[in-house]
Amino acid sequence: MALNNFEYKVEACCSHTSARAGCFQTPHGKVDTPRFMPVGTLANVKTVTPAQLQETGAQMVLANTYHLHLQPGEELIAAAGGVHRFMGWDGPMLTDSGGFQVFSLSKIRTISEAGVMFKSPRDGRLINMTPEESIRIQNELGADVIMAFDECPPYPASREAVELATDRTYRWLKRCVLAHDRSDQALFGIVQGGVFTDLRSQAAEMLTQLDLPGYAIGGVSVGEPSELIEKIVRSTTPMLPLHKPRYLMGVGTHREMVQAIAAGMDLFDCVIPTRLARHGTAIVRGDRWNLKNARFRKDLSPLDETCSCYTCRNFSRAYLCHLIHAREALAHTLLSIHNITELVSFTQRIRAAILGDRFVEEFGEWLAPTK
Incomplete structure (x- = not known):
């Protein structure tokens, strides 16, 4: 799929580390990297207006597919002109796929090869979130960057469980690619693999063969110690394409970001x-x-x-x-x-x-x- 108005350029590199400064162009403007992205789960960065948010220097904002599907629903947001217009933010946006809720809502969900069945915490109804459904919802929401639906394993987890989740994430990614049909949205893949560096390496190799417009490292900051996060990021980042934006999901402390930037990461949220x-x-x-x-x-x-x-x-x-x-x-x-x-x-x-x-x-x- 040919993408409209997406481009990533590396503008400078550190002579002692793999840190780089770049510019990620999206249909709603540019993101100068490295950059922290505020989280607005329900199309709202809590207690802050879009005007106040803009004054903070934020360029790109996140929203969440699962939670917006529950309320107010993607149909209403699409009728409003998409998530940008709905929340009054005219800068770049990214939507998480709902994959993190596979981890965080483990008590009210069931995983199968088809997808994930959630029990709504609002009214008890069953929500069948498949890779195709996640992409359909994100296409309706209309963010600039959308994330593939993945299985985020917990920490600690056995190697067997992490391997199953990592393999399933790759199969789900291929289904996401087939379901995605908007050229004005960039679909990012997510490298899983828990704390097992060889599984991370295998996942990165498989994902990069699909030549997606961007890549993320997921499944970190889910309970593991900081030294393991740093090890995962240091070993995985070099396997991601140099000419594509790299996103470390769920990380936002000073130390974690500096360590990840030194490894070559570009985007962060927390x-x-x-x-x-x-x-x-x-x-x-x-x-x-x-x-x-x-x-x-x-x-x-x-x-x-x-x-x-x-x-x-x-x-x-x-x-x-x-x-x-x-x-x-x-x-x-x-x-x-x-x-x-x-x-x-x-x-x-x-x-x-x-x-x-x-x-x-x-x-x-x-x-x-x-x-």
Whole structure:
């Protein structure tokens, strides 16, 4: 299938690592990589308006196929003109396939070769999510990038179970390719394989033979220790095509992103910036600050003097502490704005360092082995 308005270019490479700065062009604009992508599961990045989201520097936003299928339904979103118009976001978008829910909703689903049968947590009805159905829903939603339906095995899992899931993911991918019929959407494949590097290698080899427009590493950050995540990413990334965008799913801490960028990854997503915000926690230069703590009650300093986000330009730590203790929803919004900005700007600074060949010099502290 010939794709319209999709192109990925590597603009610079690090002379000491495999880090690269690139540009991924989509029908709704470009994504300068490496880049963190905020998660908007239900066509909404929690507590943040699209205008506020744009000010954070975010370029690409995620939504979730399974959850949008449950509510409000892909037919309504398609009638509204697609997910971009429905949520008021005119930048690039990506939809997860529902594959992560195969992992996260394991208690209410049954897997077979045909697909996955979920029991709706809303009304108990059965939802038959096959690879073809996932692609049909994503075609209706209309995001720029859509993900293949996959089986994400848990950690820990036996080698036999992971091997079965990895093989099934490949068979499902071929069905996704056949079902996909929109040239204005790029279908990415997902490399599974758990913590078994040889299974990851085999999966990557099979997937890249299909010559898809992009590739993701999935099935990490599902409970395994950080050193295993780093090992998986280091061993798998070099097997993915140099001239295609590479996406590490579900990862968004400073260290994890730097380690993955050094291996050659481009795109990242995680729910932590808004989830932490809802619990009164700010991400400040890689650290996590609990704004509920008494030490912030009378601190009139900006949250982070080095941050230029709306929150840090206008409000003090004391005010944020007050909002949290008063249970004001504005606290969630202001902390979400800051946390998203923190992660997006972190990847922007990494990109600038790669362009200037200063990546190791400026971010070496994050490259040291895990202690």
